[in-house]
Amino acid sequence: MSSTTTDAFEHRFHQAAQRHERAWVFISVVMIAVLFIAAVYLVVHDYGVVAKTAHIYADPNTPATLADFQGSGVKQTGPNSYNVYEMGRIWSWTPGTGTPLTLPAGAHVTFYVTSGDVLHGFEIQGTSINLTAIPGVVGHVSYTFDKPGTYYIICNEYCGAGHQAMIGKIVITGRAQA
Ligand SMILES: [Cu+2]
Known part of the structure; x- marks a missing residue:
């Protein structure tokens, strides 16, 4: 060349x-x-809220005595708003899959989450809800489910041998009649 x-x-x-x-x-x-x-x-x-909005503190040894955590888990607080109370313990959520939380689509829902023993991770699949359930602290987060269907609560913080069995269930029905 x-x-x-x-x-x-x-x-x-x-x-x-x-x-x-x-x-x-x-x-x-x-x-x-x-x-x-x-x-x-x-x-x-607010993806991945880690109980930063906690404003309720409870005796870590007796969180289950909080009255709100004694009932069915769902409390209507207004025409279209609800509070939900979930307690994590090894190795289940209360309420669990046996008593699904039933809520209408479009409602303003505030979840209050605590733990009766160790750290648990409160995650609702298919949503941005992800709180750490801390003994002695009640974390809360608000959410509106737009689509009816079944949503599962899981534990995303390893908490021992039965960790994978910590499942809860939310059934979102059609929109409430105005
Ligand atoms: Cu766990």
């Missing part, structure tokens, strides 16, 4: 390399932007 052919080849090679570099710089910038937007979105939408 003469030196001019080599130069022409190198010139084309460098042009192609530059195109690739520009493309990958562009892809990297887009990825950083997407991750940044996703992080802001999740913070704004």
Whole structure:
């Protein structure tokens, strides 16, 4: 090859390399932007609330004596608003799957969650609800279920041999008649 052919080849090679570099710089910038937007979105939408809104403190040895945790778990507080009380203990949620929590779609629901023994993770699958159930602390989070259906509560904080059996059930019915 003469030196001019080599130069022409190198010139084309460098042009192609530059195109690739520009493309990958562009892809990297887009990825950083997407991750940044996703992080802001999740913070704004309170994903992964870890009992930061706790405002009720109970004797860690006797949380079950709190009156609200004695009933069926659901208390209507307004025309379209409900409170739900869930207690975690090794290894079940109360109320559990045997007594599903029944709520209408579109209702404003506030979950109050505590633990009777060790740390548990209160997660409702298919939603952004994720609270740590802490003995002696009642955490709360509000949520509105838009779609009717069955939702399961799981424990996402390993709590011992029967951890995977900690399941609760929420049945969301059609919207309440106005
Ligand atoms: Cu667990």
